[in-house]
Amino acid sequence: MLRKNVLKRDFVDDKTKQTKNDFVDVLQNSPEESDGDSSDEELVEENFSSDESELEFESDDDGNYVRKEVIADENETSDVEASEKSDDIEDYSDDDLSDSDKIINKPDSTEIEYISERNDEYNNSDTSDEEDIRNTLGNIPMHWYDEYKHIGYDWNAKQIQKPVKGDQIDDFLRKIEDPNFWRTVKDPQTGQEVVLTEDDIGLIRRINSGRVPDSQFNEYQPWVDWFTSEVEKMPITNVPDHKRSFLPSVSEKKKIGKMVHALKMGWMKSMDDIKKDKLLKRGPKFYMLWETDTSREDMRRIHDPVSAPKRDLPGHAESYNPPAEYLFDDKEMKEWNKMSDEPHKRKLHFLPQKHKSLREVPAYSRYLRERFLRCLDLYLCPRAKRMKLNIDAEYLIPKLPSPKDLQPFPTLESLVYHGHTDLVRSISIEPKGEYIVSGSDDKTVKIWEVATARCIRTIETEDVVRCVAWCPNPKLSIIAIASGQRLLLVNPKVGDKFLTKKTDDLLSESPKSDQLETDRIKTAVQWETAEKHEQIKGVRVVIKHFKVIRQVTWHGRGDYFATVMPEGANRSALIHQLSKRRSQIPFSKSKGLVQYVLFHPIKPCLFVATQHNIRIYDLVKQELIKKLITNSKWISGMAIHPKGDNLLVSTYDKKMLWFDLDLSTKPYQTMRLHKSAVRSVAYHLRYPLFASASDDSSVIVSHGMVYNDLLQNPLIVPLKKLETHEQREEFGVLDVVWHPMQPWIFSSGADSTIRLYT
């Protein structure tokens, strides 16, 4: 207290020095005042009465306060103080200090006014009890007055009217016009608007930033070391130790004597002895064998007992006098002895023995052991029944219809088409299904009659035939043959003579193209009419490519066809138009080694398979529609379902992938039916069948039903494995083709045969 007062005095001194920022002191002092037990009400009253001479009053008040404290310290009576106060207002004003204040402060009139106004509201003190002095409502939630025009009552019991509230436009205008708008707040008690002073804002800022609110407060005051931390070298007193400190205590000696006596007599035990005793008492340690040993377990034994295993009823062999046939003969004895190593495998656990009478039966030699085993059984018997979940492995397999219900499908080899001398890489069937064409590594193309396996015509070419494709348009009779770098368009001259002639007429005249072809195309492809010696063989048009052609495929209408040259880099896929004898290179950039291309059966789309992925392009809009992710290392072939929504992909890594194009870009189903690389896949045009050919020299026929209902996923059931082709140097079956009408499948293999399965 003393120190505080001292501080105050300092402030007062300061005030005398500081002339301008007097009100700051006021602010700063006010908390100090609240600490003291001053009679504030009186002060309030005084304030109310004296509106003009505020400053003086205040400064006086301070002075008064300080003085009062001092007086309190001097143990003066409060009565005196009160009298002094009430009487000596003038006296105070006469006081030197107050005078000086008054004089100094007066010139700064604006400041003073400001403060006076403020003081009017808050009356110089902000203790929580008296925040609003004018309003007599007390500490109640102010929203109770929300609906009224007034906001409380003043000391004269008059309603305090709410200030007129402007609308939002006024607010906004004020916001623009009034530079102090940002520091104007509304007093909830009075409804008045209050402009915060710089110091108020400073105060708020300090509180917000977590600093001491008092700007004058020095956090780093010099440290006053009340109690020294230094250790003195010399003792402060020089009194010698007391005698007790070095003489043993007599009472303790007596106590110890008693304990020693007790130990000797055995009434008391040492810690070691106690430990030993404890160990002795405890005995061997046992562990709980079962999970629980509780009352619940006991109840379980009653409600759900584990029945003891039943023993077989004693038979004749166990009799003391068994019939002769139960006694062991030599053979049985031998068997008995043979199993001495594993006695539990014996049929009987004893030797039947014959005794003349019951009296002669000896004591049972294994009695003890048997009892022991019985005890072991009980001891090791499980206490709870373990519920085993019996799930049939078959139950988990999805129900697939049996192949019998999915007939017809090919089951047997019916015909073998002999004639080629090297592996037959590719086969293709006439749209009507009467003839089939095959291309082989022996550089020939053969046309066969399906029904009799008769080779009708052999066309010799100059290079290995990698692909043959019969034009799917039934009104044209053309076969496209990929022989080395040349693509031959051949008129097979089978079937309808009229069509054959018409096709010949069509192919004989080359339409004059008015369009100039770019160099890029010119260097890749040249269309030529066949030479004389080839004309005789049936070759009508030759399209020379710049690289080896691996595959050729027709569009469904038979006017366009596409060729694939895997080595052709960015010109590896070409689209040719027969009627205009024109070629196009649809892709400017190569996105990988193109392996296979396919036309969509209905839409103008092209499927392009590179080694890893399949891209679907819209040929009209010339853009990429979709990219299918196969997750396989090397795609070997593709087949599209005749409805166009499902794609089957074969890969060299033994997989077959079924893509549902509406579903996602990932395979709907991956089939690993083959043991070796899958070479070719094919859909049947009419029946819900598809087949795959593999290097393991098998053809697998599967049922692949595609439903019209979009919600129902395709049903895939492997049906039959046809293995009649012979393996030749890692190669098995190279191509499969379905008959267009019948559920028959043709396969061509490395054993230079074509086989028909029906």
Place this chain on the structure above:
Amino acid sequence: MEVDNNDIQIQVHFKSKQELYAVPDIPYSISANVTTTDLNTLVNTLLQHSNDEHVTADFDFLVIDECLRTTLNEHLREKAISFEEVINIEYVERFPPPEPQDCLLHDDWVSAVETRGNWILTGCYDTTVNIWTTHGTHILTIPGHTMPVKAVSWVSLDEQKGTFVTCSQDQTAMIWQWNIETNSVECISVCKGHERGIDAIDVSPIGQRFATGSWDTMLKVWSTDFSDVEASTEVKRSKKDHGATKTPKMTLQGHRESISAVQWMDNDTILTSSWDHTIKVWDLHLEGIKTEISGNKSFFDVSYSPLNNLIIAASADKNLKIYDPRLKGGNVIRNTYLGHTKWIQTVTWSTEEEFLFVSGSYDNQVKLWDHRSPKAPLYDLIGHGDKVLDIDWSNPKYIVSGGCDNSVRVFKSKKIGKEAEQN
């Protein structure tokens, strides 16, 4: 059980429809595990007892309308007949095994054969038609077609001349007239109208019309009548080597795929089989389908016998099936004959024996069947070295078959000869 079976005695009645071989109508008790050979000796001894002049004959035994092929007890067990009953066994003289008589070598596959009288007409893949005698003498080679000949059929034959039609993959059928004495042949008319190869041909019983079935799924009926055409086309013939062009009298549409066989059931009814899994009976008055039989495989050949009114069909499997066209719906399979190991390409009824038919298959075999014995054929006629493409038994004396081994095999069926001798 087997031990028991050996002891079983069965009461049997022997019956025969042939007066010649009648035995006394007394029940006999015989062991259950007898085979046909045992029964044969038994019946023969019985016959010898009653008739000293009896010459030993081979018999087949019919138990419950089916030939006995295994032991009697097995047969009965299969038919689920009690051993207690008295069993009627009918015995018929066994059809003697046909003997291979001749092998007619061609230059290429023989796809069609037909006999009439002593002449065998063959169609060949080298586009020629050949005429042979039944004794194996080659008479004539007729070039004319431009593509393999697929079917041939006789129209008429007398002492001086014969008429026949041939059809080929070159989409034409040709009517030929063969003068036997001068051994010259001329094409009377060329039948054009089919849009694809013609696979099947048959001439009506009277011989005025013939029907062709083709890969263009059409059945066309043509007239064999050429006398009226002859005069008017005299000029044309001089121009062309071939005869006058003919157009079809009737075109019947209904099959969805190629027609594989055509046969006249009577003068106004045609039987066809097709790859579209159906057999159809066409009525020419109505110009439409009378009956339709649908199977579940493609049909390769079909044959109708007026003797028993049954249809036998060969389809794209190893079985032969018998249908009854008189039944409504017609899809009832009366019997299935198992024995071939590959596709059966051709089948034909005997013209004289009610129960017999022959079939030729891609397993290089010709089999002779009794339709009461579905389990096993009567005889296997071995000889062909490759697929059998066509078979003919229109002359009851000879079973003739042509195949991919470039040969026509002629088998002589003996029984007829014997009966003829007896008569």
